[in-house]
Amino acid sequence: MSKYNAYLKDENLLTLFSLNNMIVPEIQREYVWGNNSDVLEKFLQELEKKASPCQECHHVHTNKNINVGFLYSYKPSYVKYESERILDEFLIDGQQRITTLFLLLLYRAAIEERIDDFLTICRADEDGLHIGFNYKVRSLTQQFLVQLIRHAKDGGCSAFDFIMDLDNSPHWFLDDYKNDPTVMSMISALKSIKKIFGNTSNFYFDYLLTNIHFWHFKTEATSQGEELYITMNSRGEQLSDNEMQKSRVLPSTELYKYGCKWESWQTFFWRNRTMGNAQNANADKGFNNFLACIEGLEYFNEPSKKGSTIEIDVIETYIRGLMYICSSEFKNKLQSLYNGLYTGWFDSFVHCLWNEINTYDGKWDIIDPRGGNPEIRNDYKNKSIARNKSMLFWSWMTYFQKCKGAEIDDQLLVRLLHFYYIRYQCYKRSATSIETIVNAFINKSGRIHEIDIATKDEEEEDNINSKTFSDEEVLLSSLCFADETNTSKIESCIWEIQELPYFLDGKGVGGNTIFEFFQDKEIIDRDNILNSITSFKDKIISLLGIEPTGTSHIDIKKILLFYEINNKAFWEQQSPWYYSNYETCEWKRIVRTKHFISFYKEFFKKDQKSQELLQQKRSEFFKENNTLNRNEEQWSHRKLAILYDLLSINEGIWDDNHANVAFGINDAEPKSEIFLEQDIIWKAKRYRDTNNRIALSQDWQKILKEYNVEIIDFDEEINGSE
Incomplete structure (x- = not known):
């Protein structure tokens, strides 16, 4: 095998820490297992249960290896193969498990007076610049690890007592550590480790070193993609949905490329895990939900795909679309298009978007009812919640899929987002018309009043106006484009009015927002549209206030x-x-x-x-x-x-x-x-x-x-x- 090829190797903790420089890169999300005691303690309990120390000598004699999954790493670009025996490896997958095991090994080394062996195996030097497993690109986290190891060396069995009372922490424990999410998660993990592996009479250190195994995948290129991820971990629990999806869709020919991308996507969802009204401890809820949303749309469009794996480039298209909509780049373009005008609805839209991603517990399995099957039609009608949420997602996802490879029309995207944001708020939940409407937007640059689409959508059981475009949508489009020089100003003013709480929610009141006013020519003068709409906004706010x-x-x-x-x-x-x-x-x-x-x-x-x-x-x-x-x-x-x-x-x-x-x-x-x-x-x-x-x-x-x-x-x- 060429020295530049990837390879899969069965390694225990002894070889992993002694023969590799395992580095957690900056792109990786924080260590979070410590904040999820249910997962962490079940993992630790399984390791402790399988150890079964001898009741007489208190050592672990088992010869059975415990494989805890795959560890996926790659060599950074600065590595020169000819110059070093032990090479740096950036972790892409497995950080939560390997960090937990590193802390566990350190804890047991201190209790069993094996700290010198630990330092030798992990190659931890006195100045802390080199450790076989480190966070060196995150200086504060790395500093904590170095000082924790020194403290374990000096303190022995009692070195970890401080974790139970940080108000009486040792002098080296900086206040800044309390603001580092990875450090505090490590502290929580050590509490669980102490709870489960705190026995001072048994000896686990050698067992952990030699019997805990990973499949270590060092990769730049490989033909063994299907072996990269397992679907069951050592606890007998299924991996999270996005990890399972990852194992199915990563192409073997571009494993390194898409493995890095997947990790960056997971980081994106991790950074946004508390957006909306969520308090998620990790990225899994949001990432899993959006993947389910992708599957829902793909299977809705092509039912024959159901049960098959969604291709990685399809997932990439949709996630890139989400990342673009939520980017400062797009928000800056929006504010440039509507310079000095109202754009506050967009923050509300993004809030709703992330709230659904991070909190929705339902399913996305909507079936297109237009084949005429009564059971499918009834099922479609009963999926009103999922259909309403599809307004917020499937519309722009369809747009990004249609213009894949082409330049994004930011003006058109803004109008499409607002159009479906209002539909979402008004519970106009026609999933069957999304593709037709997106095509209409693309073909007419959002001028939907110029499109002759009046077909009924018989599957819409809960909309008073079941035409493809409602009378209100057509009316507002015609008003916006009636004065070409002021289209953006008219749009922005209409959007600001629609965002008022007493207009925004159309549920139970016919699904419209401001149609009753805007169709009245005494209120909106067709010869003076901008001033009429601006005047109406000022008057209605002066009359009712904001809320x-x-x-x-x-x-x-x-x-x-x-x-x-x-x-x-x-x-x-x-x-x-x-x-x-x-x-x-x-x-x-x-x-x-x-x-x-x-x-x-x-x-x-x-x-x-x-x-x-x-x-x-x-x-x-x-x-x-x-x-x-x-x-x-x-x-x-x-x-x-x-x-x-x-x-x-x-x-x-x-x-x-x-x-x-x-x-x-x-x-x-x-x-x-x-x-x-x-x-x-x-x-x-x-x-x-x-x-x-x-x-x-x-x-x-x-x-x-x-x-x-x-x-x-x-x-x-x-x-x-x-």
């Missing part, structure tokens, strides 16, 4: 009661149904009602303050309802709400603690209310508040007479009976 709460803007809710459309008020009845309970707090629903739009137009047309408009509405209402006959049937709930909101001793039917209003059967004296046997009113949160019944002010009749309302009181017969 209204359920109990905010009571003045607006008072006014909205006066708008009746199709015999309905702006509120929405909800459970419990044994009394009339009206929700008046969901602004994402309220702003889309015709009542609110009518109010919005009138409010800004008249340029009044809310109290002025409220007073005007009350005057108009009582001018129309100028007779109140207490003997007749009660008014509708809407009219009663208007009436009691004015006349209540409770200062209206809402307050800062009560967002809803409820009506129920009168259980009090009829004379205490305005009408006989009328429904009485409570303030409500989610359910009626029995301590907050709306009561009449003592001078309620005087208040109504100020509005010129004639009051016909209870007749004598009724009064007499009472």
